[in-house]
Amino acid sequence: MQLEAKIPAGPLTDKWDRHRFELKLVNPANKRKFEIIVVGTGLAGASASASLAELGYRVKTFCIQDTPRRAHSIAAQGGINAAKNYTNEGDSIWRLFYDTVKGGDFRAREANVYRLAQLSNQIIDHCVAQGVPFARDYGGLLANRSFGGAQVCRTFYARGQTGQQLLLGAYSALMRQVAAGGVTVFPRRELLDLVVVNGQARGIVVRNLINGGLEQHAADAVVMSTGGYGNVYYLSTNAESSNVGAIFRAYKRGAMFANPCFTQIHPTCIPHTGEHQSKLTLMSESLRNDGRVWVPRSPGDIRDPQDIPEEDRDYYLEQRYPSFGNLVPRDVASRAAKAQCDEGKGVGLTRCAVYLDFSDAIKRDGKDVIAKKYGNLFDMYQRITDDSPYEKPMMIYPASHYTMGGLWVDYNLMSTIPGLFVLGEANFSDHGANRLGASALMQGLADGYFVIPYTIGGYFAGTELAPLSADDAAFKDATQSATENIAKLMSIRGTRTVDSFARKLGQIMWNYCGMSRNEAGLKKALGLIQDLRSEFWENLLVPGTDKDYNKSLEKAGRQADTLEFAELMILDALDRSESCGGHFREESQTDDGEARRDDENFAHVSVWEYTGAGKRPTFHKEPLVFENVQLSQRSYK
Amino acid sequence: MKKLAKSINLTLKIWRQAGPEVKGHFETIAAENISVHMSFIEMLDTVNEQLTLDGKDPIAFDNDCREGICGTCGAVVDGRAHGPQKASTLCQLHMRQFSDGDTIVVEPFRARAFKVIKDLVVDRSPFDKIIQAGGYVSVNTGGAPDGNAIPIPQEIAEKAMDAAACIGCGACVAACPSASAMLFVSGKISQLALLPQGKPEAAGRALKMVRTMDKCGFGNCSNHRECENACPKELTIVNIARLNRQFFKASFFSDEI
Numbered sequence: 085m086q087l088e089a090k091i092p093a094g095p096l097t098d099k100w101d102r103h104r105f106e107l108k109l110v111n112p113a114n115k116r117k118f119e120i121i122v123v124g125t126g127l128a129g130a131s132a133s134a135s136l137a138e139l140g141y142r143v144k145t146f147c148i149q150d151t152p153r154r155a156h157s158i159a160a161q162g163g164i165n166a167a168k169n170y171t172n173e174g175d176s177i178w179r180l181f182y183d184t185v186k187g188g189d190f191r192a193r194e195a196n197v198y199r200l201a202q203l204s205n206q207i208i209d210h211c212v213a214q215g216v217p218f219a220r221d222y223g224g225l226l227a228n229r230s231f232g233g234a235q236v237c238r239t240f241y242a243r244g245q246t247g248q249q250l251l252l253g254a255y256s257a258l259m260r261q262v263a264a265g266g267v268t269v270f271p272r273r274e275l276l277d278l279v280v281v282n283g284q285a286r287g288i289v290v291r292n293l294i295n296g297g298l299e300q301h302a303a304d305a306v307v308m309s310t311g312g313y314g315n316v317y318y319l320s321t322n323a324e325s326s327n328v329g330a331i332f333r334a335y336k337r338g339a340m341f342a343n344p345c346f347t348q349i350h351p352t353c354i355p356h357t358g359e360h361q362s363k364l365t366l367m368s369e370s371l372r373n374d375g376r377v378w379v380p381r382s383p384g385d386i387r388d389p390q391d392i393p394e395e396d397r398d399y400y401l402e403q404r405y406p407s408f409g410n411l412v413p414r415d416v417a418s419r420a421a422k423a424q425c426d427e428g429k430g431v432g433l434t435r436c437a438v439y440l441d442f443s444d445a446i447k448r449d450g451k452d453v454i455a456k457k458y459g460n461l462f463d464m465y466q467r468i469t470d471d472s473p474y475e476k477p478m479m480i481y482p483a484s485h486y487t488m489g490g491l492w493v494d495y496n497l498m499s500t501i502p503g504l505f506v507l508g509e510a511n512f513s514d515h516g517a518n519r520l521g522a523s524a525l526m527q528g529l530a531d532g533y534f535v536i537p538y539t540i541g542g543y544f545a546g547t548e549l550a551p552l553s554a555d556d557a558a559f560k561d562a563t564q565s566a567t568e569n570i571a572k573l574m575s576i577r578g579t580r581t582v583d584s585f586a587r588k589l590g591q592i593m594w595n596y597c598g599m600s601r602n603e604a605g606l607k608k609a610l611g612l613i614q615d616l617r618s619e620f621w622e623n624l625l626v627p628g629t630d631k632d633y634n635k636s637l638e639k640a641g642r643q644a645d646t647l648e649f650a651e652l653m654i655l656d657a658l659d660r661s662e663s664c665g666g667h668f669r670e671e672s673q674t675d676d677g678e679a680r681r682d683d684e685n686f687a688h689v690s691v692w693e694y695t696g697a698g699k700r701p702t703f704h705k706e707p708l709v710f711e712n713v714q715l716s717q718r719s720y721k
Numbered sequence: 722m723k724k725l726a727k728s729i730n731l732t733l734k735i736w737r738q739a740g741p742e743v744k745g746h747f748e749t750i751a752a753e754n755i756s757v758h759m760s761f762i763e764m765l766d767t768v769n770e771q772l773t774l775d776g777k778d779p780i781a782f783d784n785d786c787r788e789g790i791c792g793t794c795g796a797v798v799d800g801r802a803h804g805p806q807k808a809s810t811l812c813q814l815h816m817r818q819f820s821d822g823d824t825i826v827v828e829p830f831r832a833r834a835f836k837v838i839k840d841l842v843v844d845r846s847p848f849d850k851i852i853q854a855g856g857y858v859s860v861n862t863g864g865a866p867d868g869n870a871i872p873i874p875q876e877i878a879e880k881a882m883d884a885a886a887c888i889g890c891g892a893c894v895a896a897c898p899s900a901s902a903m904l905f906v907s908g909k910i911s912q913l914a915l916l917p918q919g920k921p922e923a924a925g926r927a928l929k930m931v932r933t934m935d936k937c938g939f940g941n942c943s944n945h946r947e948c949e950n951a952c953p954k955e956l957t958i959v960n961i962a963r964l965n966r967q968f969f970k971a972s973f974f975s976d977e978i
Contacts, residue, residue: 135862150783151849153889154791170869206865213865215858215918217881224872242882248790249885256857263853271846294838323785357758360767363787464789467806467813468760533862581773583766627773633781633839636773 090494108545115140121303125152128508129309131532134257137266156323160247163239164525166204173236187233188516189665203530214253233520275330277562285504296631300554312487312509318590320484321366327642339499342492342512345657350485351417355437364483374445383428408720418482441477488515496539507531517665578623602670662686729821757817781840789813792888797828802892802951830895834938847937854933855926856909884911886954893948899940904948907964924975927967
């Protein structure tokens with residue numbers, strides 16, 4: 085199959101305008117004839133649902149949570165980028181585009197990223213109009229702050245709760261459309277299958293998480309905005325219900341998966357403390373503006389931090405990267421922390437942590453200034469760890485945070501299944517091999533508010549859609565196979581809980597396909613995953629019944645998908661023998677241990693096509709063409 | 722400084738209810754070997770692992786982000802919504818707040834408007850209905866003016882943000898003797914009434930949201946201030962004062978009905 089990215093011709097700056105003109109339109113009076121299913125209500129799904137309903141389409145929106153307002157976009161702290169140049173520092177759409185392509189280590193499509201940068205400004209305007217309480221300067225204008233990977237202040241924020249405020253804005257727009265009759269929301273539903281009829285995505289099968297009933301919904305197109313798969317590591321900053329299930333089921337129905345090995349490990353999270361732990365909490369990247377990262381100079385030094393004199397401390401980031409110091413990008417900072425702990429210089433109970441020390445900043449600026457900047461984060465840290473960062477250095481360690489890979493989409497955000505559109509973190513499109521801070525919110529909202537409303541119209545106007553109801557045989561088949569799958573999970577009645585499998589798989593992925601990867605380790609992981617999967621299907625224990633609220637059953641279904649998906653991630657990581665962004669292959673590094681990209685052999689998107697259970701997926705390549713930026717090796721020394 | 726991972730043993734008296742129409746009861750369950758570094762949710766996870774292995778039905782509870790922002794989790798712990806720690810959700814409450822040998826009483830968020838679905842899981846969808854009644858600014862995507870077209874004094878933006886911080890968890894309702902949703906409703910009404918973007922629809926919004934709140938079966942504010950005491954995001958009853966002002970203004974001086 086030929087992958088057609090459908091990138092419009094012409095100069096980069098004109099592509100989106102030209103494309104919008106060329107896209108066929110659906111007459112306003114005809115829009116109500118089309119029904120659209122949206123799965124997921126994060127920034128992308130909520131904004132898409134609201135915007136599509138505003139245009140007159142009939143929308144059915146599904147979410148796994150008890151209300152659309154709780155999707156995990158809500159946890160984003162730092163902010164959202166836009167090329168407004170309100171700060172007069174020389175920012176521009178072009179600069180935001182360039183920073184994002186470079187930050188992604190030149191593994192994203194130029195045209196998509198440029199469009200994202202173009203739309204960034206409209207997002208801010210729209211959110212302000214919705215009543216999002218962005219931070220403001222004394223004169224009443226919007227405030228900006230700086231973030232990693234940029235030399236201008238272009239990040240808009242609402243305290244440390246930017247994701248929450250943007251999501252509540254999109255949620256309120258969605259609720260307005262519910263009241264107006266344009267959207268019906270189905271909460272507490274989990275997608276079990278995508279229904280494809282005559283090669284077109286035409287519906288879904290979902291499980292009602294309260295009573296266990298399976299429900300069928302037909303539509304003219306399906307929009308998936310179901311987030312990423314960071315929970316493949318079990319311990320991550322993701323919410324418990326964030327999972328790969330929906331996009332993996334779509335993959336099995338023919339949507340190809342792009343760059344599954346591109347995952348982001350965030351450097352500043354609160355370290356784990358023991359077996360019981362279910363979640364790692366992020367501490368905002370902004371802390372690295374004032375905190376100094378260090379470990380004891382000699383391995384096994386278990387003195388308290390305050391008893392370790394200056395000369396016995398290793399400020400390894402400042403040493404190694406004198407020009408960027410503690411503010412190197414996320415992937416670089418994460419790998420460096422791991423390297424220190426691997427050498428036995430880690431601190432804390434588990435020896436898997438490094439210090440982030442504010443004592444110099446407090447001495448320099450005073451406690452009040454630091455409290456004003458970071459007070460809420462310090463409080464959060466203290467609540468979780470019982471230690472005060474004002475008195476003792478914080479302990480931090482990297483954790484899985486975001487996934488750049490996702491379903492492959494063309495410029496219209498349509499997957500390889502016609503009629504299946506994929507938005508936000510669930511697609512692969514804009515962040516390449518590494519996402520910059522404050523870019524995820526931008527992408528989710530750009531996709532939902534400003535891209536899908538146009539491109540879905542182009543699809544409808546140019547496509548024959550046969551009449552279809554949820555009584556069609558395709559729905560019966562999908563329901564049947566979902567029913568069998570559930571029955572199988574319930575019937576094993578073994579001796580191991582689903583959490584114990586999730587934890588084990590997480591360890592395997594973290595150890596062999598985490599911050600640093602090599603061929604031998606990846607191959608070993610493949611075997612370990614296959615063994616674990618066999619045991620899962622022989623020894624899983626799911627309590628209760630399937631006709632009830634049953635968290636264990638929900639998790640078991642997701643874990644079954646994750647156990648298969650993990651293998652795809654490993655295959656992709658094995659195939660990409662270069663290092664780029666968050667994907668560090670030990671075989672591909674410079675003499676001083678930095679990542680070495682291989683543009684000659686790997687300037688492409690790796691795209692995987694499902695070929696059946698137990699069979700190796702087919703590999704496809706979408707070459708990446710760079711006409712507007714010069715490929716360069718990132719250096720932060 | 723190296724704290725040993727201390728473990729404690731607890732007795733849970735926890736609410737079990739198989740479904741909305743079934744009578745519930747308290748069940749006594751031992752929670753043993755609980756690390757003090759666990760969150761309350763992780764403690765429940767640990768108990769559930771044991772119940773599962775023992776062939777018993779695990780305790781049903783909602784949770785998602787486990788970092789205090791999504792508003793999914795919540796239970797009344799020893800008589801207090803989200804437990805004894807101030808300004809905290811249940812997932813941010815850590816077991817070091819408890820002592821070895823404690824008995825802890827755990828119940829769902831109770832209110833006429835919140836039906837129990839199972840054990841600690843309740844139906845908070847009335848909150849969505851209240852927002853649908855007017856908790857938004859009626860702008861379609863596409864036509865917004867530049868974000869800086871209307872300056873908003875910093876102080877106003879900060880107050881709006883204080884009000885907007887609500888996570889919709891429902892602790893205010895559970896804590897209120899009359900199970901009122903006034904703190905929840907007032908957060909949204911305040912946020913939008915403070916900002917210029919929300920002013921054109923302020924009158925209708927106040928009337929419709931309050932009316933919907935009543936219809937959903939929530940009680941009225943009785944000035945006990947339990948809501949602000951339980952609120953994990955520390956919304957204050959100043960918001961309720963603003964709501965009342967908006968409501969009276971709309972009732973007496975606007976054409977909205």
